[in-house]
Every structure is written in structure tokens, then in C-alpha cells.
Amino acid sequence: GQQLNQSPQSMFIQEGEDVSMNCTSSSIFNTWLWYKQEPGEGPVLLIALYKAGELTSNGRLTAQFGITRKDSFLNISASIPSDVGIYFCAGQGDNQGGKLIFGQGTELSVKP
């Protein structure tokens, strides 16, 4: 099925470091979402972006909706061990009933 291009696929970082991941699409989206998934759980929404150019923060997380509406990034500052998990971007277009298209995920490992 259709997917977004998310990178990097995995990251191994030291506690305290900042992290950046991004998603690109060949299609325009009107909503960009970032989710985190931990083992055995469903994805949990972290940040939702509804307007091109929008920059939104949620604690140590910051995400931006690209001006072209074809990309988005997520930054995590001062990483901690509980940030470990898989992060997914998801895009949503108009007139699609709220269907989300997901990226392949970025697996984050944080070394204490």
C-alpha cells in the first residue's frame, strides 16, 4: 500500500542528545501526525499539525508541517531512556474519510 518516506530507519543515540527525523511525500497532505509505538502497544499520538508552516511543541518534542505540505519533521530534545520506541509519521489528505498514510517508522534506541 501507499506509504510515506520516513528517515532515518533507526537511530542509536546517547541519553541527552537531540534527535531529528523526517517524512516526505509525493502527495500533498492537509494534516501531519506523529505517533510513538512501544512493544505490544498500538500507536499513541504525540503531535498533530493542521496548517502548512505550523510549528508545534509537546514538551521536549517539536514538529513542523512543511510549507510545501509534502513533508514534516519531528525533533526530540535532550533524549531520555523512555523515549525508546518506534516513531511514525502519518499524513492525511482531503476527502479520504480521515484515512491515514503512514511512514515506515524510525526505531529509536537511547543508551543511558
Add this chain to the structure above:
Amino acid sequence: GAGVSQSPSNKVTEKGKDVELRCDPISGHTALYWYRQSLGQGLEFLIYFQGNSAPDKSGLPSDRFSAERTGGSVSTLTIQRTQQEDSAVYLCASRPVSGAGNTIYFGEGSWLTVV
């Protein structure tokens, strides 16, 4: 209920058997979605319901896959004559109304293994 509830949480089945996966959305949520997540992969859209009708079933991989929703609430995803490549986590999600601007909530998934 408090969240999206899926059952069974784990299912091991023999190749060729049929399986049914159930989703109980959050009470009052009219839109319901099924996604499939293969090992190490992102989520692949299967089908979505608005009420009891399915305006978009474009993601169902083959005619072995079907889904229904009754009473605008519970949904069942059925896989007939299961194959090993059907092994995946099947995630259900719901939101208050379809369209943008509403948070979509996921269940914990049904882990299907076909042996």
C-alpha cells in the same frame, strides 16, 4: 469503553483456516479503521467504516479479506484460508467523525501468526 478494544490479542492459526478479529471502538465514535502492520513495517491501511458502511476498502489485500460493522459499533475483520504472509499485527482505530481535525485512537492490536 475507555479505549479501543481488540480481541483476540494473540492468535496462532494453521494455514488454510479462517480467522475473525474483533474491534470494539470507543463509544460514540462513528469512524472505524483497520490497519495491518507487518514485522518492522509501518501501518498499511485496509478499510474504513463510517457508521456501518465502508466507503473505502481499497487496502484489503485480496478477496480472502473482508470486514463488517454492525450497529455502528463493533467491527469484525475476517481472513479466509489464511496464508503465512497474513501474519501481522492487525490494528483497529476509531475517531468521533471521519475527516480531519479529530484525534484517531488505536487499539493494542491483534497479533496473528499463521503457521
